[in-house]
Amino acid sequence: MDLSLIEAVDSEMAGLIRRESARQAQTLRLIPSENYASAAVLAASGSCLANKYSEGYPGKRYYQGQAHIDAIERLAINRAKALFGAEHANVQPYSGSPANLAVYFALLEPGDRILSMSLPHGGHLTHGWKVTISGKYFEAHQYGVRETDQRLDMDQVAAMARELKPKLIICGASAYPRVIDFAAFAAIAEEVGAYLLADIAHIAGLVAGGAHPSPVPHADVVTTTTHKTLRGPRGGLILCRKGLRKKIDRAVFPGLQGGPHDQTTGALAVALAEAQQPAFADYARAVVDNARVLGERLAGHGFDLVSGGTDNHLLLIDLTSKGVSGKVAAVALEQAGIVCNANSVPFDKRTPFDPSGIRIGTPALTTRGMGPGEMKRLADWMQAIVAAPDDEALLGRVAGEVAELCEQFPAPGVG
């Protein structure tokens, strides 16, 4: 990354970016919602497109000077529709949270009922959790996972839907390691006359690469962020049926947002072109394979995997049997160059600030080209660290080995 232009005007900021770039290059990124966008995506994100205002949609703008911006937004829309097989795409949401809010604004009235997955069971804040606008402005009811196998219980979803008659059912998660049965959700939504929203922020890249079934044929609306497994810029995307196009577009602009971030739209178009390449399907499959291998090795070390394993890019690990809290483990792992996040596990008895688990994922390591051999090494390091999180010598030794491994697998866009 060339920081000389920033260095010339703000050496303090250049130094901070340089250190963050080195941190991203020299550590193992296991946060499952993070990835490395390509240098091409980062270049478009930082381009002159950031200088333009373009409220409205292609062909219907409020300001002049849109010839190229219109072409850019149309390209992004058409690539998103083609990649996901969707009838309509809105590429303007600033990120996942505003994308979801736009869907609520399009389809609901204040006070309407939502049925969604509970946050402590793996759902997302913006799906009606009580501290968010989605929980305050709507009547949110939440389904969870079964205590016995920690998997979604579609009988519970159906029973709650029949009793509550929600206007909107949301499926999708941020800490659920199993395949989501979108067809089953759609059947329930149809039976009770609800809209179905599938939030695929975590798995969008897997869906695009064919490594997870697609919700597009089943859901009325699909939302996603664009920077997780999809490996694009920091942004949001809404896909919907043709019949909802006007409602969704009006909800995004002028309903919720001002001018779209054209630099993000441009970078998204680049990322979608990358995702259309056969190599991206290989990447999506490798993400899932790596997560499975990592999980199997961790299970061999006695780690308790929520739901017993994974079908996707992430693993949720309950550390209760290891006698270490999620926060203690996450801090020790970071000292050893392994960066993940502490996470609640279903039916957690600890607090969200210091929960019982950690959440790890393979999207970023797979982007670096790491494979099963590296996953096994990683599991072995994790085992040693969780067994002795206070052993400073061990943490230092592993940090050195991690740095050596990272050098062998350069990460795009950083270093």
Ligand code: DSN
């Ligand atoms: N913060 C994201 C995640 O880590 O899952 C979700 O918004």
